[in-house]
Amino acid sequence: MTSVNDLLNILHLDREDDNTFIGASKTVGSPNVFGGQVLAQALNAAYRTINNGRVLHSMHSYFLEAGNLDLPIEYQVGVMRDGGSFSVRRVTASQKGNTIFILSASFHKNEKGHEHQIQMDADVKMPEDLMSWTDLLNTYGSLLPKKTKTFLEIPRPVEFKPTHINNPLEQKDLPPVSDVWFKLKGDVTSLDLAISQQILTYISDYNILSVALQPHASKAHWGNTQTASLDHSMWYFRDFDFTDWLLFSLESPSTSNARGFAKGNIFTRDGKLVASVAQEGLMRPMNS
Template identity: 35%
Template sequence: MSSAVEAGVIDPPPGPRPPLGRILELEEVDTDLYIGRSHNDAAQRIYGGQAVAQALVAAGRTVTPERRIHSLHGHFIHPGNPGAPVLYHVERVRDGGSFTTRSVRATQAGATIFLLTASFQRRERGFSHQARDTSAPPPEELPTFEESVDPAYLAGTTWLPHLRANIAVDFRFPEEYPRVANSRGEARPPRQRAWVRTTERLAADPLIQAAGFAYTSDLFLLSSALPPHAVTIDEPGMQLASLDHSVWLHEEFRSDEWHLYEQEGLWTGGGRGLARGHLYDRSGVLVASTMQEGLLRLRK
């Protein structure tokens, strides 16, 4: 591991990045009631992964540390305002012999913006297998995104500076990012993958590391359904928004270290799209899976 990573600095791009460590530090204001903040007033709306991550932290703060998060399921109700705090109301649904269930309602100005159900499990041993294997060049051998694309494309794009300024995730693509091909009017299969990690070193607390991936997991996922249609989310008239989001955590891992995130757009229709993701560590072990349905509507 490089000294830069050990110092907590990971591929710093130009300009500030959202302070993810602070974002995940919720304030407890009452029993089962927490406040989360964006620390990024310049954003137009709260990034979906932030709502997922903060809701997970709120739920986890009401669970004994011996039980670890294994699945979460969320629904995005309304866009959140990054300039205002978010209240996270936790309901203690069940404390069983092996599993603990929590529900979380995130509100702003009295309106619900996000709902989460999270399940925690007492550690135990069981069967072990995975259906897929994967491999890719290690991230250290790959260029940064800015180094991998035509400077003319980079000069004309507006999405990358916005993403860099508002989402605290580093990424490197083993292959050409399909969005670049789509911008040339070329269709691609509904698959994409990237090495991902949080931009800063996070606390070793397993809950914070899991929340780090919950934050990361929303990045790019729904857009994996667009490559066959040769359009990008910048297309005039395109509406793209997450509707629901699920994460299953199979192993404990550090979200501030590189993992390979493979994404596949399974289906589009009726103004919606469905995508799934698989997260692998460097040795090819599947450590997490994701699913997301979202609005994909093109109005000419």
Template identity: 40%
Template structure:
């Protein structure tokens, strides 16, 4: 099999399409509709739903109040053949905090819900963990480059899907794992990410939505690493169950962000994953936590 000879992707256009995906349509007061995108999978990517729900909630909040935390549950798999409707509930508008709830629906059924809190930015007591040592992103290959390098060893249909996959977010893993033939490894992970092409004038609310979109891409992998189970194994049922983000600064999506992650526990068919996220200057900008379903069925 010859190595694939693909035209260079139009990264700027892929970023533009992501922005369009997050620019949800207002149907009525506190009611929005988001488009979906069929990328060959049977479900909608969870980060898209989190990001669109955050955009919906943000549009009901004054611009000077930014999301400082969100907590979400994935209820049903989203169908990429149908748009998603987001219904926002205005729970409270306080002196400095605003709270919102969002339910995402497809064909009349809830597939996702989220609670989000917004705060007027203010000064206060401050401390943060130091950024850990990590390989410089300039020394690493990104996911697209790794896909091309390992294309001949990638079975179909994943090979064609991955080669054709649009990547508006550039990811660079510090350690590369063989996802089809995994070897048991400690539950630690480091990934650099940024927009695949720079975007001018990103307002803080959009930056946080873009971060939310990216934040679901690598989390679930961490809790599988100690068990050497390929996510393509038919005995494994894996999916995100919930997702939480705490923002401590607006992420600069045009520059590298380091997701420094671990999985402290797994049990009961579930695995906990968490990451501290640092800007290129070492600032701790966010914390992400996710529990995933990792149900491993016995042999028939």
């Protein structure tokens, strides 16, 4: 995938009946289905059963089994509630009858109320002053570890610009914080809020668990640590669009019991808080 159009093709599902949808997969470098893809496709299925104009405000999900890239994914939507203000959907994703993922999503009618938000770091570096993943590959490709180089070589519909580039050769423990700017490739002017939320959810599964590995970088890396997303939750606060860079500000409060926990906030360039994310993932040291 090289642009937002390729991503939209993956997120769009074939409809079998009112509540059943079928999706295909595309690799992002992992041998299994990318978690962000399943998250976004499940939201696509849920949204297509909402007929009252309500907007997604939260979702909570669990990854139960690794998805097979070669098999279609069936999404079954359960209509749990259509109340006076909120609609709730439950989505079950399966392959060959085996449940691989479950998600609950809540949709809210437009209402006015009190407002406040935390502030984006005023000292964060702007994307124009940073190198992207593509820049890193083009500049340092011959010096990068093979796995890192292979990962960066995979075409993606989104560009990332971390505010700090960690040297994988240093093997140095780092603080459990990270800031990454991201922007879609291609024409994004026609994206409505529902599709934008699905794409934002897809992107939210990038980078998030890596921040939980940083405090252990002197001994742990992707090559000697088994990692997998276990759950993923997200809250959507305000309307936004993808015409400019967005900032994913991440931190990891804890790792323990072979699990890492990370959370993050997504801001527009001018500091509007768009969404918050939380994820726990498996971080199991492997025998060398």
